[in-house]
Amino acid sequence: MKPTAHDRAGLARRLRAAGCVAAHEEAGELVSAACDQDELERWVRRRETGEPLAWIVGRSWFCGRRVWVDPGVYVPRAQSEELARRAARLLRRRPGRAADLCTGSGAVAHLLMAEVPGAVVVGTDADPRAVSCARRNGVAVVQGDVGGPLRSGAFDVVTAVALYVPTGAFRYLPGDVQRWEPHVALDGGADGLEVVRRVVADAARLLRPGGWLLTEVGGDQDRSLAVALRGQGFDADDVVTWRDEDGDLRGVAARMPPSPLSSVRT
Ligand SMILES: C[S@@+](CC[C@H](N)C(=O)[O-])C[C@H]1O[C@@H](n2cnc3c(N)ncnc32)[C@H](O)[C@@H]1O
Incomplete structure (x- = not known):
């Protein structure tokens, strides 16, 4: 089942506890990009280890435009x-x-x-x-x-x-x-x-x-x-x-x- 905005508050709490500064926004990005609950859970665990969000969801945003970012590649700032x-x-x-x-x-x-x-x-x-x-x-x-x-x-x-x-x-x-x-x-x-x-x-x-x-x-x-x-x-x-x-x-x-x-x- 595709994750919903309903999952966001709980995820944001987990991410905040793991030290993410923009936990609420990151939770939203994970929820919107994940195909199903299993993928979402795997992704949150990776993020909790500190792996860059862009490597997990495969994309970032630059001047309002979506940019694909592969694991190992510098995340545009x-x-x-x-x-x-x-x-x-x-x-x-x-x-x-x-x-x-x-x-x-x-x-x-x-x-x-x-x-x-x-x-x-x-x-x-x-x-x-x-x-x-x-x-x-x-x-x-x-x-x-x-x-x-x-x-x-x-x-x-x-x-x-x-x-x-x-x-x-x-x-x-x-x-x-x-x-x-x-x-x-x-x-x-x-x-x-x-x-x-x-x-x-x-x-x-x-x-x-x-x-x-x-x-x-x-x-x-x-x-x-x-x-x-x-x-x-x-x-x-x-x-x-x-x-x-x-x-x-x-x-x-x-x-x-x-x-x-x-x-x-x-
Ligand atoms: C700080 S990152 C910036 C990447 C990109 N310009 C951006 O703003 O997202 C620096 C980049 O320089 C590349 N790099 C490092 N040494 C280099 C070199 N001698 N010649 C060309 N590219 C190099 C790295 O692989 C990395 O992708």
């Missing part, structure tokens, strides 16, 4: 939605080509494709599980290292929610994230920016003149990244950062200088 929306606005201004490096499930690329239907969007990821998951989400994705597999000077927008947690800060992540989520999706090395610096270098190669890079960072990483951006030829006057409602840094956007010819035209 609400904190990355602002980056995706900003990228969609920039791509709409010059609908051409976008590359989403370290695409994971392909959530950001998927949003760009939906919001800017005329654009060509490709993703990359080093993890074969992520590559096959992003393909399930309709993203054209190449398995490879950062922007390595992609053509130089071919993109108007490059996005990257890469790994940027400093190795030493791992212990401050929620226990479930530390236990379950793939370290290859999170560990950014000593200062957290080892892969992000490579994102910056690859974006400088991939972008057309005037194109934009948007990358997720946290803490005060924008300061260290400013050096890398300048070093790779990004325009120091066209660097924008944004923060969440708690005032925490969430991302940096930087632009390659437009070509002299295009500045004359505009």
